[in-house]
Amino acid sequence: MLRIRICIGGRPIAGPVERCCLSILAVRSLTLPRPLAVLRTLPLLMLAGLLSLPVLALLGAWLPWGAAQAPAGAILREMAATVLPGYVWTTLWLALWVGLGAALVGTAAAAVVTLFDFPGRRMFEWLLLLPLAMPAYVTAYAYTDFLQFSGPLQVGLRAAFGLEGRLLPEVRSLWGAVWVFLFSLYPYVYLLARTALGERAAHLMEAARLLGAPLSRRIITIALPLARPAVAAGVALVLMETLADFGVTSYFGIQTFTTGILKAWLSMDNRTAAAQLSTMLLALVMGLLWLEHRAQRRMRFSAAGPGHAAANEALPVPLHGMRRWLAWAVCTVPVLMGFVAPVGFMLRPLASDWSVLPWGRFLEWAWNSVRLGGITAGLAVLVALALAFAVRRRPDLLTRGVVRLASVGYAVPGAVIVVGLLLPVGWLQERVPGWGVGALVTTTAVGIVWAYLVRFCAVALQSVQSGYARIPGSLDDSARMLGARSGRLLARVHWPLLRRSTAAAALLVFVDVMKELPATMVLRPFNSDTLAVVAYQLARDERLGEAALPSLALVLVGLVPVMLLSRTLRSRD
Numbered sequence: 001m002l003r004i005r006i007c008i009g010g011r012p013i014a015g016p017v018e019r020c021c022l023s024i025l026a027v028r029s030l031t032l033p034r035p036l037a038v039l040r041t042l043p044l045l046m047l048a049g050l051l052s053l054p055v056l057a058l059l060g061a062w063l064p065w066g067a068a069q070a071p072a073g074a075i076l077r078e079m080a081a082t083v084l085p086g087y088v089w090t091t092l093w094l095a096l097w098v099g100l101g102a103a104l105v106g107t108a109a110a111a112v113v114t115l116f117d118f119p120g121r122r123m124f125e126w127l128l129l130l131p132l133a134m135p136a137y138v139t140a141y142a143y144t145d146f147l148q149f150s151g152p153l154q155v156g157l158r159a160a161f162g163l164e165g166r167l168l169p170e171v172r173s174l175w176g177a178v179w180v181f182l183f184s185l186y187p188y189v190y191l192l193a194r195t196a197l198g199e200r201a202a203h204l205m206e207a208a209r210l211l212g213a214p215l216s217r218r219i220i221t222i223a224l225p226l227a228r229p230a231v232a233a234g235v236a237l238v239l240m241e242t243l244a245d246f247g248v249t250s251y252f253g254i255q256t257f258t259t260g261i262l263k264a265w266l267s268m269d270n271r272t273a274a275a276q277l278s279t280m281l282l283a284l285v286m287g288l289l290w291l292e293h294r295a296q297r298r299m300r301f302s303a304a305g306p307g308h309a310a311a312n313e314a315l316p317v318p319l320h321g322m323r324r325w326l327a328w329a330v331c332t333v334p335v336l337m338g339f340v341a342p343v344g345f346m347l348r349p350l351a352s353d354w355s356v357l358p359w360g361r362f363l364e365w366a367w368n369s370v371r372l373g374g375i376t377a378g379l380a381v382l383v384a385l386a387l388a389f390a391v392r393r394r395p396d397l398l399t400r401g402v403v404r405l406a407s408v409g410y411a412v413p414g415a416v417i418v419v420g421l422l423l424p425v426g427w428l429q430e431r432v433p434g435w436g437v438g439a440l441v442t443t444t445a446v447g448i449v450w451a452y453l454v455r456f457c458a459v460a461l462q463s464v465q466s467g468y469a470r471i472p473g474s475l476d477d478s479a480r481m482l483g484a485r486s487g488r489l490l491a492r493v494h495w496p497l498l499r500r501s502t503a504a505a506a507l508l509v510f511v512d513v514m515k516e517l518p519a520t521m522v523l524r525p526f527n528s529d530t531l532a533v534v535a536y537q538l539a540r541d542e543r544l545g546e547a548a549l550p551s552l553a554l555v556l557v558g559l560v561p562v563m564l565l566s567r568t569l570r571s572r573d
Helices: 017-031 034-041 042-062 072-081 084-115 121-127 136-145 152-161 174-208 215-244 246-254 257-267 271-303 306-315 322-352 359-393 397-406 415-430 435-445 446-470 473-481 486-516 518-523 531-540 544-572
Strands: 002-010 010-013
Touching: 002 174, 017 215, 034 531, 042 271, 042 322, 042 359, 042 397, 042 415, 042 446, 072 084, 072 271, 072 435, 084 121, 084 215, 084 257, 084 322, 121 257, 121 322, 121 473, 136 152, 136 246, 136 322, 136 531, 136 544, 174 215, 174 246, 174 322, 215 257, 215 271, 215 435, 257 415, 257 518, 306 415, 359 397, 359 446, 359 486, 359 544, 397 446, 415 435, 415 446, 415 518, 446 486, 446 518, 473 486, 486 531, 486 544, 518 531, 531 544
Parallel strands: none
Antiparallel strands: 002 010
16 A cells, blocks of 8 residues: 655654545645734735725614614614605615516517627627616716706697697606616626527527427527526626616605615714615615626536537528517617617707806816726726735635625625715714824715725726636746745736736726716715716706716716727627
8 A cells, every 4th residue: 555654843654645645734734824824814804804894884883883873773663664665665666677677678689689690780789788888877867858848859849739738757757767777777687698698599599490499489498598597697787786876866856775875874964874774775785696696606507518619600590571670679779778869868968059068177077087087996906906816826715705805895885885984984083083084084085985996896806807817827836936926926927917907907997986976976075076976966956958068978988898898799709
């Protein structure tokens, strides 16, 4: 029997292979004691604590914070008897109809461009992504300006046909919000469903056709079950964006959890009530996040196995006659309602009267947005590189847990992050007023950049980790054999291979910061209005013509990642 000699403290130990394997594991455990491992991970723990503090601080809302604060249960009972049922029902109804609509529109569009062939199919593949460039609140401003009682459409109809009164339903309503969210957020479902169907759906449907199955049966029994996990993941993302929104719901006067949180904080000056509402919304968002992760795990089967190669050989089904017109309608309506019409509505004030546009202050607003976006993007990339490199070097349970803790804020609404950030800051300001922590966070860019990092750092981390996944581990082994330390390994080996990933991460964070509304509106320094805040304030004051300029600027900025995404998807095809 093979025997291995292992020396511990100069004493040889001999035994069977099985016994010696246990000894090897014991020696390895002795080389990295747990306290030393924790000490090496201490900077990561501090970084993760800084990024997760606004989320974890919300749990303190259910504890008594002092004599000046009412018990948590009393405030919750008071809210349950007054405003809470309205928040719950409005949020649930909004989420229900937006989820159903986005699932229907996104799945139909993905199935049409993936499974069928018709003139213009390649063009619609990237046109259907354009609503991603439109912030939902910008779409809401555009539709309100055009469809309201005093808008050009109703005014023209009354003048042309001699009619009186309101001719169209009120835009600023629950159903108007459903319409806006539906055509602004369906691309999430479209993207994931298209990816799932593109793996092997064409191949399987071709096999079913050879077996004699009609087209309707192929769609119902093959395509839809194949896309079901992707649709579930996309709907979860749509619902998270809907719950996180403040611009649309506040502008339309809809009382959801998000508007209730900021109302309790800013109008009622009750931080405990705002925090408790935030925890309830956070629990709902975490449930959706779990659903999205579960659906993503179920999607993995579609990319496994040899079916992908065969899928490329199976051609989409050609359409003719009425079916071709139906395919065009399925693809044209979402693009028209989600991008073309809102942009056209906003261009109308620019073409009619240039004098009302705030050209003088536009550069100032744009500079504030670019400055905050650039600072946050740079810091987010540095944090993402540090976290991803730590996982790369030591992929143990502790390090992975720290990284996950640092990424917990990406699914949290901006209003919730604001409340969670100001709670510990306010507590520290009360205990140690001489430090001036409150002034530092609320009157400078520190607070708002902190909130941005909590919200969007996970976006950069995901991009950097995807870049690391393409770097083989053998390069790290070769560098270590040549004597390269961690800093030299990151600078000389990893960084040249991660430039595209880090650039993409910086771009995504920059665009997200430009479009972020609730956190910016509350935490921005004095006289530091951004394009998003100005667009909301002008639209709220019914100055929709003036709001067109900053809104269109946000759309142009949002087009950049959409074009990059479209290019990436077409290169994979």
